[in-house]
Amino acid sequence: MSTVLMLALRSLYNRRLTAIMTMCSIAVSVALLLGVETIRTQAKNSFSSTITGTDLIVGARSGSVQLLLYSVFRIGNATNNITWKSYQDIAAQSSVDWTIPISLGDSHRGYRVLGTTTDYFKHYHYGRNHALAFSDGKQFEALHDVVLGAEVAKKLKYQLGQKVVISHGTGNTSFTKHEDQPFTVVGILEPTGTPLDRTLHVSLAAIEAIHIDWQFGAYIPGSGGKQTLSERKLEPKEITAVLVGLKSKMATFHLQRGINQYRQEALQAILPGVALQELWSMIGVVENILLIISAFVVATGLFGMLTVLLTSLNERRREMAILRSVGVRPWQVCLLLIIETGGLTLCGILTGMLLLYGGMFVSLPLLESQFGLFLEIGMPGPYELKLLVIVFISGVLCGLIPGYRAYRYTVSDGMTVRL
Numbered sequence: 001m002s003t004v005l006m007l008a009l010r011s012l013y014n015r016r017l018t019a020i021m022t023m024c025s026i027a028v029s030v031a032l033l034l035g036v037e038t039i040r041t042q043a044k045n046s047f048s049s050t051i052t053g054t055d056l057i058v059g060a061r062s063g064s065v066q067l068l069l070y071s072v073f074r075i076g077n078a079t080n081n082i083t084w085k086s087y088q089d090i091a092a093q094s095s096v097d098w099t100i101p102i103s104l105g106d107s108h109r110g111y112r113v114l115g116t117t118t119d120y121f122k123h124y125h126y127g128r129n130h131a132l133a134f135s136d137g138k139q140f141e142a143l144h145d146v147v148l149g150a151e152v153a154k155k156l157k158y159q160l161g162q163k164v165v166i167s168h169g170t171g172n173t174s175f176t177k178h179e180d181q182p183f184t185v186v187g188i189l190e191p192t193g194t195p196l197d198r199t200l201h202v203s204l205a206a207i208e209a210i211h212i213d214w215q216f217g218a219y220i221p222g223s224g225g226k227q228t229l230s231e232r233k234l235e236p237k238e239i240t241a242v243l244v245g246l247k248s249k250m251a252t253f254h255l256q257r258g259i260n261q262y263r264q265e266a267l268q269a270i271l272p273g274v275a276l277q278e279l280w281s282m283i284g285v286v287e288n289i290l291l292i293i294s295a296f297v298v299a300t301g302l303f304g305m306l307t308v309l310l311t312s313l314n315e316r317r318r319e320m321a322i323l324r325s326v327g328v329r330p331w332q333v334c335l336l337l338i339i340e341t342g343g344l345t346l347c348g349i350l351t352g353m354l355l356l357y358g359g360m361f362v363s364l365p366l367l368e369s370q371f372g373l374f375l376e377i378g379m380p381g382p383y384e385l386k387l388l389v390i391v392f393i394s395g396v397l398c399g400l401i402p403g404y405r406a407y408r409y410t411v412s413d414g415m416t417v418r419l
Helices: 002-014 016-048 064-072 084-091 119-123 150-156 204-210 249-260 272-315 317-325 330-371 382-398 400-408 411-415
Strands: 056-060 096-108 111-116 134-137 145-148 183-189 199-203 241-246 267-270
Touching: 002 016, 002 330, 016 272, 016 330, 016 382, 056 064, 056 249, 056 272, 064 096, 064 241, 064 267, 064 272, 084 096, 084 241, 096 119, 096 204, 111 119, 111 204, 145 150, 150 183, 199 204, 241 249, 249 267, 267 272, 272 317, 272 330, 272 382, 272 400, 317 330, 330 382, 330 400, 382 400
Parallel strands: 111 199, 145 183
Antiparallel strands: 056 241, 056 267, 096 111, 096 241, 134 183, 145 199
């Protein structure tokens, strides 16, 4: 056995250029397979951990996924708002522990502006029940204070005390701005890896204040009255959605049913976990397609290795004949080729892992800054190891084909000149 192993190593060394190219093709395909699986798994975890500890999300009646998207992920817009009276009725329920009203609809240089209360910084949790924390400054207190998400502050290079003008609407470019009421940056949140990093947070009263003289989407000075801001009662008339925390999980379905049957207004209450699963099941089709494509790439790499071995086998007939003439048995020749393919596959797997994790280590800052994708470098999980074992076994099995052909060669086959 040791003799065959040594022969395989020497054989690969003598054909090192071909062997390295074959190994590289397998390494790239393995890196792609593991990369897709890593991004899929970690993106799913990041997606699922955007909000935790919230029992219900309440908004205007639409679809559960749509409500989840615009209230948590800042994707899309609400079809309707809910009145402040309805919010107060929900907050007054005996089973409700806390509520976070949120108001969306404005933006700043493409980033969403979220109107809320200070309960947001107290009760909103993400990931493994992490609370929000400030990397600098504090939560808003004055009417025109704004708290920035980590990505907003980093990309726009904002600091505490800097003035920020909010735009009307959610477009990346807006010509209608609330320039008469600039905000002052008073706090910057620590990175969370969630849409919070791409959000500006202001008070609900501030949202009301900047829209006083706005009628039907247009700024008409004086149309909101002549009172100063300090003389006004800046209580919101409508909000976009409400995040609800309950005193007991047992009351979740009872309150959900009560809100869904609320007679004064068409409301909808959803369970965040259920809506996330529904959303992920819709995206699951894409992830399966990516995994299938990666599997085909790996199969192409292994098929390339098989092609190289079969092509070179005819050239190695004399080598096989010499081995047979010095006493090497047919099954040992077959084993020699299987060891070669197994060795190439194993080296390709190890190189592919090195390529993937090295690439992730280098590109993590770019992925975080440009795409908001937070990935963790860790050892392969059970599923990834299972995929690697399948690739290795497939590579070894590929060696059976040229091995069987070599097994059938006779000594005279290698000594006969073929034209």
